[in-house]
Amino acid sequence: MRFRDGQRLQLEHPARGGRAPLSLRLSVNRRARRISVRIDARTGEAVVVAPTERGLEQAVAFAGSRSLWIAERLNARAPGVAMTPGATLTVLGEPTRLEATGGAGAARFARDGSQLLIRAGGEGEAFTRRVLNLLRAEARCHLSARTAVHLQTLGLAPVTLSIGDPKSRWGSCTPRRRSIRYSWRIVMAPPAVLDYLAAHEVAHLVRADHSPAFWAVVFDLVGDPTPHRRWLRDHGATLHAVG
Template identity: 40%
Template sequence: MTVLPGDPPVPITLRRSARARRFSLRVSRLDGRVTLSLPSWAREADALAFARDRENWIRTALEQMPQGRPVEIGARLPVEGREVVLAPGRGRAPRLAGVLLEVPGDPERAGARVAGFLKTLARDRLSRACDRHAAALGRGYSRLVLRDTRSRWGSCTVEGKLMFSWRLVMAPPEVLDYVAAHEVAHLVEMNHSPAFWAVVARLFPDHAAQRAWLRHRGHELHAIRFGD
């Protein structure tokens, strides 16, 4: 880790790679983390000089990051691809009522309550999708786990455990369905070979639009802050 001086100073993560032949900079659209990749033989002082030469580019990229969207009463939130408005509610749990997501209890706890609601909804939708796709392949999976991951939307282990980001339930349903199909396909092919993509195409034909949505819009889901 190094720091680019200025107002404000910018932390930069250094990542050495034996395969790197030159310096390269990346600003994550998910969390604004700045990463500088450098050859294993390069000096840290030279890496920092490289970052200083590109300071304007770094700061412009950070300024263009989507601002965090707090989850609070009155805010808008995507649920299964549809914008709803958070409103005060009654009872024990949040409830969808048309264009409203009614959230009971202390408004200060709205973010945590909504996150819990979305996790429950995500488990239901992903379980259904994975069961359907696994049945189509005649395969089974060992368990389904939800996490709040930043680097990937899903994964599959050699033991058949499927992991997904629960934030997928905020995306359009067909996007969630594609990610489920993608990970279930790994039960047959633990790689990204042409054979793997052929399995994905069997489960979810014409998935290019869903992949593009995640590439261009997925960072918007990570920008939502639930305060948990």
């Protein structure tokens, strides 16, 4: 059987006994150095990655050998949070309730006592789109500010900054183009974690690797990065499950 990029398959559940099969998506990433499997928190499926389409056959076999690990991770994954009225997510680590206002007004922040709110007009996809637009704008605002601070600290010139929604990375830096791309989802993390991410990507303008010299630059900018890295490892799936 010839496999292709983007194809979806069903893996037999390792527990069997009438258990639903595991959903597996095939992905080709030319930059990948080896075959790997990850869990997509948003779609609730496993993704097996191969460097080439020819390597997908081996990748499927590898995923099959990891079916128990896949089943455990899927079972433990964070429940999804839809951007619908009444839902609660976090903004800079603060619980934030979504409320519909009626009409077609843009999303905006508000407070009800100590409760932070996002109020937006519309229904269904229109409501979700307005909330997402606000969160992306908030992410750009805070990331631009912290990126500028770290650039100034290192005596570096401004960069081109963009906001996206990558499925696994929180940020990426292309030193030769002097560009940094961030995931908007980091705006849901505590401010210190967002600041760490900005420092991490700016540090790549100095060192493009993850050598001790690179981590020394990060340490000079934000101190010990270990707690922030641990927070992303422990809570990242929850952020990816929103939307």
